[in-house]
Amino acid sequence: VSDDTRASQSLTQEGVQVRKEMLEAAEVGNYSLAEVGLKSHNPRVRATSISVLSKNGLLNEQACLEASEDLDPLVRRSVAEAATTILTIPLINLLQDPDFTVVEISCWAAGERGDQGDGVIQILSEITVGHEDALCREAAVAALGALGNPDGLQSILVATEDIATVRRRAILALAPFDNDETKKALNKALEDRDWQVRQAAEDLVIEE
Template sequence: MIVLPDDVRAARQLVAVAGHRNDAATARAGLAHPDESVRATALGALARIGVLHADSLKHHLFPRTEPSPLVRRRAAELSAGLADVVLLGALHDPDWSVVEMACWAIGEHEAADDPTLERLIQLGSEHEESLVREAAVAALGAVGDPRGLPTIIAATRDRAPVRRRAAVSLAPFDEPEAENALRELLTDRDWQARQIAEDLLDARPSVDAPADSA
């Protein structure tokens, strides 16, 4: 059994190096260290080695088994590489930064079951932290489910960073209301939102284009 030193700096260094040396035993020992930064580093080391599994992530993803938001956020981030990790619980985390990262990871999965989709819609519409709303809108765009479209369109009237993200998230949708929302963004007061909308509209096939003559 590997016992890491109590000194945080030394323990973190050992765990980080273990990730580069394929030393899974030392990396796993870091998961039980009392310091949050060592545990977060251990998760990253195991991911680097390629032996981080869903069970390990789940243990460090929820407040009932992992008290540190820092570690839970890192677990949510690393879950992006594991499609079998269910992140719905992380979308209810009391720490908004964990929720934000969980949204990002779901977007990386490009898939969401119905309860997760419903929670993303709620977060994109109602969360008090704009970074969470932005991340939820991005995830809805990546998932591409039409049920998320009204939330994305509503986000085009949010703060500038959220409006920009909403514009990008409209790209997968070919519904008329998505195109209308992009056209409204052409007059947005934020130049980046305007530019995104213009680029996306230019990339859309024109319904008015004349047919090729025989």
């Protein structure tokens, strides 16, 4: 076993114990370990600290900003998850993160919290039509549907021609809109080769 492997295993074992103690302390209202954990050298500990503090309304703005620029994607993912309920966490940089999992979670956060400011719709639209990762495109088009902003409609329509998983989300994302373009897309989806896409379209047509 190499020295690097031993170091990684040691870091993981240490992190498991620290996180266990942190979570146990948080259950009885003690968040001091979570606050200290923000500065840990272990990214898993830092990520857990973000999660614990955010769920209990104790994550301050400075900690959010620092964590959103953390070198480890585990930590940035925790910030993206926290952004669902902490509206002061800016999503712009997280939506453009080099790590696809951070982008995916940030898209869901944007949709959940109804974020329509600071160019969010534009970035979600760009992800929807151009991101190389299908899960990111799927999350982005779902967010556009949840937000229901007309500026995102053209990207949703483009996504109705994507792979099946994205097409399903795109069809569902058409729900807030009602015009000739959306009706045309729904009618086309009724004959889609994927049964779940057809089902999604049928459900929307019935609702109309």
